[in-house]
Amino acid sequence: MKELDKNQLMEVTGGTITATLLNAIVRGASVFLDVGRSMGSAIRRFFSGKVCKI
DSSP states (O other), X not given: OOOOOHHHHHTOOOOSSOXXXXXXXXXXXXXXXXXXXXXXXXXXXXXXXXXXXX
């Protein structure tokens, strides 16, 4: 394997959108959807009067 010098390393391109980045974005969106569903259910139960007494 050939070692690259500093100038050659500066010319290396690619890898801006990787599978790991896409996976993180999808998981983040999934978390926001789950939080939204939970908040919606909590608000609906609160206003309909079907909240469990603590």
